[in-house]
Amino acid sequence: MNKVTKNVLIICGCVVVIGAGGTYFVQKSSAKPKTETATITYEVKKGDLSKTVTSSGNVEASNSVNLSFSGKSKVTKVNVNAGDKVQKGQLLAEMDATALQNALLSAQANYDSANAKLKSLQDGTDSDTIADQKYQVSKAKSDLDSAETDLANAKKLANPTYVQQQIDKAKAAVVNAQTKLDQTKQGTDQSQILFAQVALESAQNAYKQAASRQSGSQDSTQSSVTSAQSKADNAKRTYDQAVTQLNKLQKGPEASELAMAKASVAQAQASLSDAKANIQGAKIYAPFNGMVSAVNIKAGEYPAGDSTAVSMFSTEGNYKISASIDDTDITDVKVGQEVNITFDAMTGVTLKGKVTTKAVLGEIQSSGLVTFPVTVEITPGQDQADKLIPGLSATLAIITDGKKDVLSVPDAAIKSFGGRKIVMVDHNGTTEQKEITTGLDDGASTEVVSGLTEGDKVSITMTTSANKSSSSSMMQGGFGGIGGFGSGQMQGGREFNRSGGTTNRPSGTSTSNGGGR
DSSP states (O other): OOHHHHHHHHHHHHHHHHHHHHHHHHHTOOSSOEEEEEEEEEEOEEEEEEEEEEEEEEEEOSOEEEEOOOSSOOEEEEOOOTTOEEOTTOEEEEEOOHHHHHHHHHHHHHHHHHHHHHHHHHHOOOHHHHHHHHHHHHHHHHHHHHHHHHHHHHHHHTOHHHHHHHHHHHHHHHHHHHHHHHHHHTSSOHHHHHHHHHHHHHHHHHHHHHHHHHHSOHHHHHHHHHHHHHHHHHHHHHHHHHHHHHHHHHHOOOHHHHHHHHHHHHHHHHHHHHHHHHHHTTEEEOSSSEEEEEEOOOTTOOOOTTOOOEEEEESSSOOEEEEEEETTTGGGOOTTOEEEEEETTEEEEEEEEEEEEEOSSOEEOTTSOEEEEEEEEEOTTOTTGGGOOTTOEEEEEEEEEEEEEEEEEEGGGOEEETTEEEEEEEETTEEEEEEOEEEEEOSSEEEEEESOOTTOEEEEEEEEEEOTTOSSOEESSOOOTTTOOOSOEEETTEEEBOOOSOOOOOTTSOEEEEEOO
16 A cells, blocks of 8 residues: 555545535534544555655757847748758758958958968068168159259358359459450450450359349349258258168067967957858758747748747757756755656656756745755656657656665654653554654655554544534644644643644645655
8 A cells, every 4th residue: 555545545535524524513512612522544555755856847858049149131932830840950041142252352352451461561672672662762862952953052151241252253353354355355366365255255144143033132142042941851851761661670569569470360360250151141041850839930031130030949969857856855956867757738647757957055035045956857758758758847846865664653643752752552442652763754655664563453532522613623734744743632641742844834834744655
């Protein structure tokens, strides 16, 4: 006889006794409450005991995934519907990749350009380039010298004293040339006379030019100086730039320049990787064998950002259930413990599972209660397991302790007194007390280690009461736990206290109690 059958018989007996007592009290009610006692007998037998911690959760697939497109383009094909079974690698949906392909080509070109620039910097400057830059420096120096000479001359011509000195020199040169011509005319050498005439004309022209400079306006001469200064400044800048560039080519790139070039390459490479990913993400493939749970896009639509296009779950591997265990029970729960699992949608079905993970740290709920996440894996291959689908509500009974083929009695039969545990044994029509040693308590029945033998009959006494205002009898103490009974019962003039039942907890948390035998 298993524990459930025992408890049913006990409860049925109690109901009969209580019913009879209730009828009596209704008929004989008076102003003062009256009490009645009823005694039933339980035969001690061997059976299995198990202690459990209960919780709840929902069935989950071994793997589930939300799939989305990368990149922005129009969806062209959707090949599946919710509920379809798919194979790993199967094409589920795709979008137009034309614009994405163009973006890839542009990203590739940018990367190649940045990489080429970096390579040029790292390789340094060739000798031909340096030689050409040296020529540019030489040419710039020549232009600078010429511009500085022109500037010096312009400044001289703008100085009245200098101009007068030039006029005086030119005038003296004319006088000298005239004197020499007069002297040569006294001779007969016509060639000497000709040369003297040419020298005189040249001296006269120089004198005229010097005189004309003196007669020129001050604004004109100052403008010439300003123009010459501007040309000299430009020539100096050109020369300095040429020298700087030559030094740079000979020295090689700066560390900062190399760093910037490398950064440009890295940025271009990232853009290229994104473009490649967008091309690959233009098609969605099934990552594993499974079933499509949702399709959120249609052909012709433009998906928004990283929104989920297709959701699916694996049809391979074991189903699992995630649950939360109260902090008062978590120390009893261990990885590897067996679990009995029932389902709201599958009446009468109980499947087996095992605890596979147990959190090290607890989570504080809004109510202040601390819970610890655990994962239970459902053992595959069981009868009715093929009906499981993700999302089903499940109740877990984690077996934290258990014993097989042991003597046990209902918790209600045990009285505690002075640290001793006593049961009332029916022996040939008389009742006597026996002290027992107990072991595992599953919340409904307790293991008897010593003090009783199989076949012994223990008495369970219940007290009922009724008053005038009550239309039916009431049991004092009531049932405690699963199959347990109340406390505060009198036996032989002494009160034996035995607390039965489970601890009341907020809804949604685990509960520790006894399991069936």
